[in-house]
Amino acid sequence: MKNIIRTVAMAVAIGIASFGAVQAQELKVGFAAEPYPPFTSPDANGKWIGWEVDFMDAICAEAKLKCVITPVAWDGIIPALTTKKIDMIIGSMSITEERLKTIDFSDKYYNTPTGIIGQKSEKFAATPEGLKGKIIGVQVSTIHQDYANKYFGPGAAEIKEYQTQDEANQDLAAGRVDAVQADAIALDAFLKSDAGKCCDLKGNVKDDPAILGAGVGVGLRKGETDLKNKINAAIKAIRANGTYDKFSKKYFDFDVYGG
Numbered sequence: 001m002k003n004i005i006r007t008v009a010m011a012v013a014i015g016i017a018s019f020g021a022v023q024a025q026e027l028k029v030g031f032a033a034e035p036y037p038p039f040t041s042p043d044a045n046g047k048w049i050g051w052e053v054d055f056m057d058a059i060c061a062e063a064k065l066k067c068v069i070t071p072v073a074w075d076g077i078i079p080a081l082t083t084k085k086i087d088m089i090i091g092s093m094s095i096t097e098e099r100l101k102t103i104d105f106s107d108k109y110y111n112t113p114t115g116i117i118g119q120k121s122e123k124f125a126a127t128p129e130g131l132k133g134k135i136i137g138v139q140v141s142t143i144h145q146d147y148a149n150k151y152f153g154p155g156a157a158e159i160k161e162y163q164t165q166d167e168a169n170q171d172l173a174a175g176r177v178d179a180v181q182a183d184a185i186a187l188d189a190f191l192k193s194d195a196g197k198c199c200d201l202k203g204n205v206k207d208d209p210a211i212l213g214a215g216v217g218v219g220l221r222k223g224e225t226d227l228k229n230k231i232n233a234a235i236k237a238i239r240a241n242g243t244y245d246k247f248s249k250k251y252f253d254f255d256v257y258g259g
Contacts, residue, residue, distance in 0.1 A: 026068045029056055030086035030219070033071035034164040037189040038251045039092050051256070054247040055109060056090050059218075059234035062243075075141040075163070078103060081219055088227070089219030092183065094143050096213040104222045106231040108215030111258030113204040114144065115184035117191065122178065126203035131157045134178035137168035144181045147211045152181075173198050181205065185256070215258060 031048060035041040040050040048069050060067035072080045077093075080086045081103060095105045116126035116136075124130040128151050135158045138145040148159050160177055162168040169190045172180045180187070184204055190196040218231050238244045239257070248256055 026066050027060075027087040028070040028085070029060075029067045030072045030077050030080055030089045030091060031069050032074040032077065032091045032164075034074065035166050036092065036186055039186065051248065051251045052090050052092065054250070055244075058238045058243050058247065059231060062234035062237050063230040065230065073163075074139065078219070081221060084221075087221075088231070091219075092186075092216050093219050094213030095215055095217045096143060097210060098146075099213075099219075102222075104220045104224070104228060105217035106220065106228060107235055108217050108257075109235050110256045111215035112256060113184040113207075114147065114181065114212055115187045115204050116179050116181050116202045117172065117187050117196075117199050118179040118202050119172070119175070119198055120200045124179075124202060126205050128152055128156055130202070131179060133157065135160055135176075137162055137171055137177040137180040139163070139165045139168060139182065142182075143212050144183075147205065147208060148181050150208075150211065151205070170195065185252070 031040050031052070036050075038050055039052040040048055043049050048071075053069070056067055056069070059065075070086050072086060074091070077086075077089055077091060078099070081089055089103075093099070093105075095108060099105070116131070118124065118134075124134070131152045133156075136148050136152055137160050138148045140161045140163060145159070145161060148157075153159055160168075160171075162171070165182055165186060168177070168180045168182070169187075171177050173195050179202065184201070187201065191199060191201065218235075220228050220231070244257070
């Protein structure tokens with residue numbers, strides 16, 4: 001009888017220990033390893049801050065998930081997800097048909113326009129005609145690279161690729177490119193910085209949902225339905241209970257969720 005009790009007690013102890021290990025499991029959240037204000041950027045102490053950091057904290061708290069920021073080079077972030085080096089992507093990644101061939105997405109959590117900026121001294125429109133003959137900077141492996149190649153590329157403008165958005169912005173400020181295309185909100189943050197005083201917004205590009213996508217979502221591995229459901233429920237909850245609006249007001253004076 002004592003042996004039976006001892007065996008049961010051990011089984012219960014092992015079960016509790018195993019449950020605790022599962023509960024303590026960390027989810028690695030992939031962020032692009034580069035400044036992308038106001039969404040993500042490291043502060044003076046190397047701590048990641050920004051709107052998407054607040055968003056991550058909110059949905060992970062709501063879903064009762066332990067999430068740890070894991071910086072990854074942008075052009076390798078999807079392979080990092082599919083090879084399980086990270087567990088999800090929260091990095092201003094637009095939901096596109098092309099990406100859906102490889103990974104899955106949560107519901108959108110924000111949606112903003114795509115803009116073109118250039119030197120204040122230069123007057124041109126954010127159109128194929130306005131950008132003809134100019135050099136346009138874009139970040140590699142982004143919807144902006146795809147869009148620029150389709151609408152402003154061969155025969156019209158020269159497309160110059162950069163590993164980070166910050167590099168493209170700095171080359172614009174230095175006069176090495178004529179224009180830069182990116183998310184309009186990220187570009188606005190640059191224009192408000194000291195380095196961005198040289199430049200202004202030339203306009204937003206004509207929308208193309210097939211390339212620019214249907215908003216930004218959390219990148220997830222295909223088949224991980226339970227995690228996707230938790231994330232979607234958390235997004236819905238923080239939108240409904242006011243948490244989303246509360247932290248968003250620290251960064252924006254408009255509804256970043258979009259239409």
